[in-house]
Amino acid sequence: MTSILRGPDNPEVQPEMTRGIEEGNPQLSTVHSERSRLLGVAYRLLGSASEAEDVTQETYLRWYRLTPAERDAVKVPAAWRTRVLTRICIDHLRSARARREVYVGEWLPEPLPDADLARSTTLPRESAAHRDPVERVTLDESVSMALLVVLEKMTPAERVSFVLHDVFQYSFNEIAEMVGRTPQACRQLASSARKRVQDARSVTTSPGEHRRVNDAFKDAWVSGNIRGLMALLNPDVTAVTDGGGVVSAAVEPLTGHEQVARFFVDVMTRQPDLRVRAVTVNSEPGLVGIVGDKVLSVVSTVVRDGRIASIWAVRNPEKLSLWETAIAKETSL
Structure with missing residues (x-):
């Protein structure tokens, strides 16, 4: 996944090269801020961080393909780029429907860790x-x-x-x-x-309550406590797993607290070295499953009335690259 910041004077500047000089270069800082906004728009429209990066890059490519006279004729360049990015996203969304018809199992949005959420939110x-x-x-x-x-x-x-x-x-x-x-x-x-x-x-749940229920779910999951899991799950809970045909996952959504509880216990039985950590996923309490230094899954939940009502577990490794990077950075500190 590429991450390129294209500025007025240099259309191919790496973001990490700009951070130290943005304070002394208001124009570059403005471009970086705009790029973050475009990424934020694209991610919310596409549900994919990698596609959001590609769409944002394509938007700047189209801008710099204009002649200097054509760029000068654009009264509000930021509005022009937002309009172009939106139209590219619409094309992606239309083609995504066809791609997801052949996707193996359920398709879920790509989850974001805290650092990348901050980068794509303005x-x-x-x-x-x-x-x-x-x-x-x-x-x-x-x-x-x-x-x-x-x-x-x-x-x-x-x-x-x-x-x-x-x-x-x-x-x-x-x-x-x-x-x-x-x-x-x-x-x-x-x-x-x-x-x-x-x-x-x-129905809304406070972050503290959400975190408390997730922690209890994590403890029951790691210990293989089926009854404990069932007590934390809404009787008609649904669980969706996304393996994309690359790794094992339930092809159809799971329903009911017993079926969901047994599924998660079975995961731990097959992968006894799985470590489960509480993290923040897309701004909300979530869980990440790790074996060694490899991220195997990112889990998001919805809590209602003190129980988990919905679970989304992303296992497709193509959607976990940002988490691999985030965990590797933590480990190196």
Whole structure:
């Protein structure tokens, strides 16, 4: 996965080379901030950090392919790049539907560790204080696995309208230009998407309670305590695992607390050297499974009424490269 920052004076500057000089170069700092915003938009639209990197890079490539005269004619370059990035994302979303039809098992969004979440998250473009609270989604919430899973069920136009308006606070006039619809149509698309999101957000759990239940689940899982696991799971809990056909995983979603509990105990039986750690996944309490220095899975959960109602376990190694890097950095410290 490449990570290239393209600046006004050097279209191929590595981000790590810019950090020490950004304070003395406001223009470069602005470009770096814009790139983070574009990454944040792309990740929320695509649910994939690697694709978000590729789309952001392609956006800057298209900008620097313009002639100097063409770039000078663009009144607001940042708006131009956002529009181009959004259109590329829409194309990706349309083609993703065909790719996921042949994907082995369930497809889940790529989970992010804290460091990469910070890199792909920027503040909204203006204060939301005057906005209707119903239309507000916090930046942390907008990358939660639960919300990303809901976004996956939307049409590309719904997803774009909701993310750009409710998360990044673009006007419907601006969004209409990007998606090729009328502002009123974009408003309706965002409203439809918002209803789906509100259903998924119907019950909230404090981070402390979420963490407490996850820790209890981890302890019961590691010890192979089926009854303990079942007591921590909602009777109609669902668990989705994503192996992508690369590693073993349940092809179909698991349902019911007994089936889910037995599945996790079986995982530990087959992999007795598995270490499970509490971590933050996409801004929320989660778990990571490690063997040696290898990350085998990242687990996200939804807790309702003191029990786990949903579990998403990402096992596809192609979606765990950022976690491999994060764990390796921790180990080297």
